[in-house]
Amino acid sequence: MSLSLQSGGSSSRVSASSFSATGTGIVAAANAAGNQVTTRPITTGTSVLGIKYRNGVMLAADTLVSYGSLAKYKNARRLLPVNSRTLIGASGEYSDLQSISDLLIANALEDRCTADSLYEEDNTNEECAKEVWSYLRAVMYQRRNKMNPLWNDVIVAGFQQNPDGSTSDTPFLGTVDKIGTAYEDDMLATGFGGYIALPLMREKYRPDMEEGEARALLEDCLRILFYRDCRALNRVQIAKVTKEGGVLVSEPYELDTFWDYKGYVSTKAGMGTDGGW
Amino acid sequence: MASSGSGYDLSSSTFSPDGRIFQVEYASRAVESSGAALGLRCADGIVLCVEKPMNKKMMVTKNTPAGRRIYAVDGKTGLALAGYPGDGRQVANRAREEAANYLETYGSEIPPDVLAARLSAYVHYFTLHGALRPFGCTALLAGYDAATQRHSLHMVEPSGSCFEYYAAAAGRGRQPARTEMEKLAVNPTRAAAAAASGGAGGVGGEEGMERGQQLISVAEGVRQLAKIVYTIRDSGGNGGSGASKDGPFEIEMSWLCEKTGWKHVGVPKDVMEEAVEWAKREIEAEGEEEDEDDDEEDGMEE
Numbered sequence: 001m002s003l004s005l006q007s008g009g010s011s012s013r014v015s016a017s018s019f020s021a022t023g024t025g026i027v028a029a030a031n032a033a034g035n036q037v038t039t040r041p042i043t044t045g046t047s048v049l050g051i052k053y054r055n056g057v058m059l060a061a062d063t064l065v066s067y068g069s070l071a072k073y074k075n076a077r078r079l080l081p082v083n084s085r086t087l088i089g090a091s092g093e094y095s096d097l098q099s100i101s102d103l104l105i106a107n108a109l110e111d112r113c114t115a116d117s118l119y120e121e122d123n124t125n126e127e128c129a130k131e132v133w134s135y136l137r138a139v140m141y142q143r144r145n146k147m148n149p150l151w152n153d154v155i156v157a158g159f160q161q162n163p164d165g166s167t168s169d170t171p172f173l174g175t176v177d178k179i180g181t182a183y184e185d186d187m188l189a190t191g192f193g194g195y196i197a198l199p200l201m202r203e204k205y206r207p208d209m210e211e212g213e214a215r216a217l218l219e220d221c222l223r224i225l226f227y228r229d230c231r232a233l234n235r236v237q238i239a240k241v242t243k244e245g246g247v248l249v250s251e252p253y254e255l256d257t258f259w260d261y262k263g264y265v266s267t268k269a270g271m272g273t274d275g276g277w
Numbered sequence: 278m279a280s281s282g283s284g285y286d287l288s289s290s291t292f293s294p295d296g297r298i299f300q301v302e303y304a305s306r307a308v309e310s311s312g313a314a315l316g317l318r319c320a321d322g323i324v325l326c327v328e329k330p331m332n333k334k335m336m337v338t339k340n341t342p343a344g345r346r347i348y349a350v351d352g353k354t355g356l357a358l359a360g361y362p363g364d365g366r367q368v369a370n371r372a373r374e375e376a377a378n379y380l381e382t383y384g385s386e387i388p389p390d391v392l393a394a395r396l397s398a399y400v401h402y403f404t405l406h407g408a409l410r411p412f413g414c415t416a417l418l419a420g421y422d423a424a425t426q427r428h429s430l431h432m433v434e435p436s437g438s439c440f441e442y443y444a445a446a447a448g449r450g451r452q453p454a455r456t457e458m459e460k461l462a463v464n465p466t467r468a469a470a471a472a473a474s475g476g477a478g479g480v481g482g483e484e485g486m487e488r489g490q491q492l493i494s495v496a497e498g499v500r501q502l503a504k505i506v507y508t509i510r511d512s513g514g515n516g517g518s519g520a521s522k523d524g525p526f527e528i529e530m531s532w533l534c535e536k537t538g539w540k541h542v543g544v545p546k547d548v549m550e551e552a553v554e555w556a557k558r559e560i561e562a563e564g565e566e567e568d569e570d571d572d573e574e575d576g577m578e579e
Contacts, residue, residue, distance in 0.1 A: 106377060113349040113373055118531050118543030 037148035041093035043067055045078045046231040047193025048089035049221055050155045050173050051201060052186045053214035056242040057157040057171045059089045060218035062226070063252045064233035071233065079239040081247040083108040085158050085167060086129045087239055088136075091191040092152035092178065100150060103139070104132060125165055129158025129241075133174040133182065141180025149178045153190035158241050167243055189221075192229045197221035211240070223255050290407040300411055301404050304435035307360055307413035312526065313448040313509060314346065314359035315502050316417040318430045318463055320492035322534020323419035324544070325357040326502040328448070328510070329527045347531045347543075351376040353386060353421045355531050355541035359448030360414030360435075368416050368433070371399050389420025393431035393439050401437025411435050415447035419531075421539040428533065450509030457505045462493050495534040499544055503528065504556035511560065528553065 029039045048061040065073040078097065079089040082104035090097040108127065115123040127135070133156040143149045153175065160170040174184040187205050189198040204217050215238060226234045234257055239249040259265075285291055286299030293299060312328040327346040348356045348369040356372055358365030375395045379387035396416065403409045418431040432445040443465075444458035462468050468491075493501065506528055530544040530552075544552075 102381070106381065109351060110373070110377065113351060115349075116345075118345075118347060118349065118529075119545075120542060 035148065037146075038093065038096075038151055041096075041151040043072065043094045044231070045076065045091050045094055045097070046229055047189055047191040047197065047225055048078065048091050048153070048155050049193050049197055049201070049218050050089065050157055050175075050188045051205065051209075051214050051218060052171045052173050052207070053209040053211055054207075055169075055171075056211065056240050057087075057159075057173050058211070058214045058218060058238065058240045059087060059155060059157050060222055060236060060238050061089050061091075062222060062233040062236045064231065064235070065094045066231045069230065071231075074233060074235060075252055077237060077249075077252070079237050079249050081239075081249060082132060083111075083126050084246050085241060086127065086132045087157045087241050087247045087249070088132070088154055089157070089190075089239070090152040090154040091193075093150070096150040096152050097154075100136070100139075100152065100154065104136075107135075128161035128167070129156050129172040130160060130174070132156055132158070133172070133176065133184075137176045137180055137182040140176050140178060140182075144179040151178050153177045155188050155190060157239075158247075159243060169243060171241070192231070193221070193225055196225055196228055200224065219255060223257060226255065226257065288407040289404045289409070289411055298404065298436075301436045304404075304411040304413050305415075308415045308435060308447055309449060309451070311359045311361070311414075311448045312346070313446060313450045313454060313506065314357045314415065314417055315454055315458075315505060316357060316419060316430045316432070316442065316445045317458065317461070317498045317502055318428065318443045319495045319498040319534070321536070322495040322498075322532055322539075323355075323421075323428050323430050324495050324498040324502055324530065324532045325355055325417060325419050326499075326506065326528060326530045327357050327359070328450075328506045329529060331525045331527055344527075345529070347529050348372075349541055350392070350418075350420075351380070351386060353423070353533065353539055353541060354389060354392060355419045355533060357417040357419070357531070358414055359417075360412070362414075364412045364414040365416065368396065368400065368412060368414060372396055372416075372418070375399075386423060388422045388424065389418060389429045389431065390422075390441070392420060393418050393433060393441075397433045397437050397439035400433055400435065404435070404437055417445055417447065419533055419541065421533055423539070428539070450512070453509045453512055454505050457508060458501075461498075461501055462491065463498075465492060468492060495532050495536070496548075499530060499532065499548060500552040500555050502530065503549070503552040504559055507553075507556050507560055 029037060043065050045065050046062065048059060050057065050059045059079050061078045063075050063077065064071055065076040076094060079087065080101045081087050082101065090100065111126060112123065115125055117123055136154060136156065140150060155175045158172050160168040160172050162168045173186065173188055174182060175188045175190065176182045186207065187201040189201065200221055201217060218238065222236050223234070226232045234255040235252050236255055237250050237252050241247050285293035286303065289298055289300035312330050315326045317324045325347055329344055329346060346358050346362065346365065350356050350369065350372040354376060356369050358369065372392060375392055376387045396418065400412050404411045412435050415435065416433045418433065421428045430442050430445060431439055432442055432447065433439045443463040444461065446454035446458065528549065530549055531541060532544050533539055533541040
């Protein structure tokens with residue numbers, strides 16, 4: 001081992017630029033500085049849905065990761081807890097999501113270890129959802145300015161924080177896209193879900209929805225997405241953040257589907273042809 | 278100056294004719310005048326303990342991280358420090374960096390022996406160059422290796438030397454502390470030897486070890502460490518400056534054990550209070566036993 005003061009890396013907040021971007025399979029090109037950058041995602045997840053309800057926030061996503069149009073991984077988890085009270089879900093390049101998750105989890109660990117007290121009950125300085133969201137916004141925006149984006153649309157769910165660091169009663173739901181655009185809303189959807197599911201969610205949403213209603217709404221949306229989105233799957237996960245229970249992510253399960261609608265049954269799209277163009 | 282180093286103590290890059298590196302020895306001496314740091318490897322976990330003299334009357338000590346001497350490295354590793362607190366923080370931060378870097382590179386938590394080795398390489402580096410000052414601190418590292426399901430205690434000294442211990446002590450009063458710790462059942466080979474020898478008389482001065490004695494638990498370890506801290510303060514701390522021997526002080530304790538899920542956390546305040554009470558009673562009882570009429574029986578500072 002050669003003598004060096006380098007630790008081989010730094011645990012201080014990994015600046016976004018220190019992701020060596022391109023995992024295998026990501027199509028890359030050279031940017032002005034001659035570095036390889038992602039120009040097109042390869043292994044991708046589709047929509048993520050999020051909604052606030054009476055005493056929590058809920059996210060939903062299917063478990064498919066596609067390789068182009070090939071349904072390659074059918075049990076991939078895209079809803080990930082990053083600390084005890086914050087949850088993220090993302091569509092887009094799956095390796096970039098893994099990288100984001102690693103970064104956030106490392107930050108959470110650093111927060112715990114550099115806390116003022118050795119006693120867990122004293123430590124209320126864990127990042128709240130809004131802080132995670134804001135940090136992610138900075139990371140995404142910095143990466144896009146380097147012409148090397150992390151190819152994801154991310155939804156962050158959790159709770160607001162009181163000035164003393166304790167968890168407030170107000171749920172938080174925000175999104176950041178691959179160029180750093182960030183906004184909060186009562187209901188959010190990424191990817192194709194933004195076109196298909198979001199209008200349905202807006203129609204049905206009430207601020208005082210019970211957990212069951214919220215879940216039924218999200219499952220309906222996922223089912224409809226499965227019918228209409230060629231990159232979607234009926235194998236899904238639901239996750240929630242509540243003030244009392246923290247983060248809870250369900251195991252993947254399958255949604256029942258119904259294919260006997262007339263529009264689905266009529267052959268050859270009702271065109272009386274052989275089905276071709 | 279000429280008396281001690283004769284010009285060979287100006288840089289850690291210079292050996293003296295008899296093969297010593299004075300700067301490193303001076304660094305060790307800097308550690309000797311600090312409050313003690315103790316570590317005990319028990320059957321079911323590790324206990325770390327530091328004695329913190331509180332000399333300045335106007336200092337704010339409640340709810341402030343300034344006086345911390347035990348640090349969390351990652352979830353399963355803790356670091357107790359003796360010596361200059363600033364030097365210690367530098368070492369603690371390096372330990373965190375190494376742990377985070379290992380996790381990022383290999384996807385698993387850093388084994389305690391690897392962390393100790395890397396930390397000692399870092400500390401040792403500062404003994405090699407004329408332009409650098411060796412660290413004036415000693416670090417006790419308590420860790421748990423999830424792969425081998427083994428917990429371990431390492432000590433890294435200013436020279437960069439690093440060994441694993443059943444019990445380790447640094448800072449003022451480390452010698453009497455070691456003597457006290459040798460009486461505890463923490464060394465499995467010695468405990469086995471004591472058991473085999475039949476207990477009667479023990480093997481070569483194994484006073485505390487009796488036949489069939491089990492290794493002590495962390496709960497017992499917390500008590501014993503509290504007792505040792507009070508004992509070494511009582512006895513004046515063996516060769517240290519003794520400046521704050523009778524002054525007010527605090528005890529900081531952490532453990533990592535089966536019960537905490539091998540997480541490194543502070544020893545609950547009530548457990549510590551109970552341990553300190555026990556230690557005071559114990560020491561008082563022993564004092565009465567040994568010498569009823571020796572001299573004044575002051576008790577100790579609150």
